[in-house]
Amino acid sequence: MDEHYDCIVLGTGLKECIISGLLSVEGKKVLHMDRNGYYGGESASLSLDQLFEKFRGKGTKAPPTFGSSREYSVDLIPKFILSSGLLVKMLLHTDVVRYLEFKVVDGSYVKQSNKIHKVPSTDTEALASPLMGFFEKFSAKKFFAFVQDYEDDKPSTHNGMDLKKMPMKDVFKKFGLNADTIDFIGHAVSLYLNDDYLEKPAIETVNRMKLYAESMLKYKKSPYIYPLYGLGELPQSFARLSAIYGGTYMLNKPIEKVTFNDGKVHVTSEGETATADYVVADPTYFPDKVKKSGRIIRAICILNAPIPNTSNSESVQIILPQKQCGNRKNDIYVGVISSSHFVCAKGKFIAIVSTTVETENPEKELEPAYNLLGPIVEKFVSVTDFYEPITDGTQDKCFISKSYDATSHFETTCADVMDIYKRITGKDLVLTIHPNILQQQKEQQDEEGSEN
């Protein structure tokens, strides 16, 4: 490894692997290392034995009643992929989509008045849904139509409002929507974790609603897809992309020293030093260059049955908006997957409950969600700090990603990736299919064509 690279990447979490892949495809020489012996860092999926070891101590094995350990691949960070979202665009941009198989998530539910309801998929369905009974259908319909028609560059669709300036709460007011409707739109459709968005420019919410609607249209059942064998396949797939384009991979590499001098980054591991123009890393590699900005609690629950009141769904998301959980500021999310995604033994279900911590007793905060799950066979709880870099890295050539947040999808993950990409290259990441990938696709098609 005693060589010079364009970029050294530390940590094989999803964000680092996407960046590594993007840079390699562009012809950059990349060295990618991880202190762990496995791919994925925080975004890995673990076998059952690994999970027991991590949470119950070294040498602990899963009890045999759970089935074989290798049938499990349990995500540490629960998320679903919005089927029209940024991650899908990145998977297509790089053609990494070919390494993976996906399943549509069966449904999305939202808690309201002590019951869970399916989130409607179309505005017509919305008007028929019992959920809509809670709010005034007519104004809601008008509002949905406005959002659907809205186009940035067509002032005629703006209804006389400047969404880039006007706060969302004023738009809601203009359409005369009541508190329940607003709650539903903000949390179950726009997927905001709290109510901060109400004060922000409305355009962001309108775009989120459009993204949700587009994602919903794709496969009808829900706006989400999920990769077979768990989310841990995602970083590995982007790592393969990087390797195919020449990236060098080393795991089990403790990083002893990183210094920045004579315009280069020097990274030392096991006595050897590699240099690079810049380094990309997750926050755990640079504790001095990041600051803590919150805590997230995640509880991995193993169940023997589907979640009650979800029509025996094999996979669902349940949103518990803050207002439905007493005095909270942040929503609680539940993501459920099962053996049909090859992430656990037959008959088992994995429900992961998560939220942003607000009190000194975080586990108590999850109770409203636990109450929806039915009997919990085993539970693994973690509280992690959320870190973000102090500077943008353009000065010290050290580009650090943020920790994974409590959102239920990958939009903020990808936004961070795009931001880092821009900080590194000075360019926006354009998510059309990369010319180098197109070239390869073409060669392969020619080949398959010429067989016959």
Added chain:
Amino acid sequence: MNNNNKIFQFKLVLLGEAAVGKSSLVLRFVRGHFLDYQESTIGAAFLAQTVCLNDTTVKFEIWDTAGQERYHTLAPMYYRGAQAAIVVYDIRSEDSFERAIKWVKELQRQGSPNIVIALAGNKLDLAAKRRVETAEAQQYAEENGLLFMETSAKTSQNVNELFVEIAKKLPKTPTTRPGSAQTQSPPPLPTSTTIL
């Protein structure tokens, strides 16, 4: 192709130490050619090739390693869901044979439960410099339920035969395992044209 000819698609992965000839075997099988100075693998994600048996067509989606094995950092996703694997060694190198045995163990531990594994002793054209005896490898293969063949990507000896034997051994029944054309409808992602 007539209508009662059934097509089955399988994911096949290649494993083995660097420079034993994994990519050369694939290129020989898929493109029918051989390069004396095959560049260390770069740029090939997948290749596809079909094998026709009597009444069925087997389409292999072939995954070649990407250099990640060099530092023993191959990602498990590489062989996850694979229904077949070819573990390659160089008959001139005992080390590469030892490494092949490790890969077989890894596949038996982590791979799909019914994966078909073939052991290939490559570079048969260089048998004068042989260091791994045929009988030894043959015996190991039998004890572990592997297909076994010695091959030469250079002369093409036994290359097609190897893939045909694998094709014959693969189960041709509708399967619930992912990665095969018969998997019950995990919908494909929309192609780029529909999404961008």
